[in-house]
Amino acid sequence: MLALAEIFYTVQGEGTWTGTPAVFVRLAGCNLNCRFCDTDYALKFFATVEQVTARVRELGAACPMVVLTGGEPLAQAESSALVAALQADGRRVHIESNGSVPVELPPQTWLTVSPKERLHPLMAARADEIKLIVDGRVPLEWLDAFPRREVTVFLQPEGNKPANVALALAAAKAAPERLRLSLQTHKFIGIP
Ligand code: SF4
Numbered sequence: 001m002l003a004l005a006e007i008f009y010t011v012q013g014e015g016t017w018t019g020t021p022a023v024f025v026r027l028a029g030c031n032l033n034c035r036f037c038d039t040d041y042a043l044k045f046f047a048t049v050e051q052v053t054a055r056v057r058e059l060g061a062a063c064p065m066v067v068l069t070g071g072e073p074l075a076q077a078e079s080s081a082l083v084a085a086l087q088a089d090g091r092r093v094h095i096e097s098n099g100s101v102p103v104e105l106p107p108q109t110w111l112t113v114s115p116k117e118r119l120h121p122l123m124a125a126r127a128d129e130i131k132l133i134v135d136g137r138v139p140l141e142w143l144d145a146f147p148r149r150e151v152t153v154f155l156q157p158e159g160n161k162p163a164n165v166a167l168a169l170a171a172a173k174a175a176p177e178r179l180r181l182s183l184q185t186h187k188f189i190g191i192p
Contacts, residue, residue: 002052002078003028005041005071009059012067013186015112015154016129017094022067023060024192025052027079030071032098034116036135036158041071049078053085060091069096074103083109099123114156115142127151131182133158134168143178154182 005026012020028043047055056066066086073079074097086093087106095105099113102122113119113127124146132139135158143153155172157164160183172179186192 001046001048002076002082003043004047004052005044007052007055007059008192009063010186010192012065012094013184013191014156014182015131016152017065017110018182018185020065021060021063022065022094023056023063023091024067024069025056025073025082027068027070027073027076029075030098031075031100032072032116032118036133038159039071049081049085052082053089056086056091057089064090064092065094066091067094067096072098072101074101079103080105097123099127113146115139115145119145121145129154131156134164134171136164136167138167138171140171149178153179155179156182156184160184160187 005028007025009023012018012022026041028041030041073095080103083093094110096112098116099119102120105111110128111126112129112131113123114131127146130146130151130153132142132155134155138155155168157168168181172181
């Protein structure tokens with residue numbers, strides 16, 4: 001059984017896939033406790049893998065992209081079964097993880113890693129994109145833990161706050177080969 005916070009159809013607002021329609025499956029709970037966390041990942045309901053897959057089909061119809069987010073989606077024992085079921089149903093599965101829980105993922109799975117308190121080397125090596133949260137400082141020290149230099153690194157200002165935007169922008173301009181600014185575009189237009 002999976003513990004869930006919400007399932008909704010929207011567009012991806014951040015990173016490489018910004019603007020792409022996607023069904024978001026927010027799994028409940030997190031194994032970390034970041035002070036700046038503003039995500040409501042509290043448990044709202046339980047569902048089986050089959051029920052979640054059916055709900056994604058119902059909401060997203062022909063939408064190919066599904067984002068598993070949280071909380072920490074990979075902290076749940078049945079997360080791999082959910083990935084497999086969604087992929088068998090024809091969905092392109094993206095996962096937004098803090099990278100602290102080591103899980104083997106099928107190669108066609110897109111993995112966004114946003115490191116917080118700790119990072120597992122397996123997930124650092126697997127990341128398809130890296131998202132660093134800028135909250136009063138730019139935590140570039142995390143980059144040493146990611147072995148693949150070709151992976152895009154997004155700097156995302158916490159809360160879209162002007163001071164954090166200025167810090168992220170300055171850092172990106174200072175290292176334009178490696179860094180990009182990522183804004184939470186969905187918040188500008190008031191959608192989840
Ligand atoms: S890892 Fe992400 S979801 Fe978990 S507490 Fe930190 S910011 Fe919130």
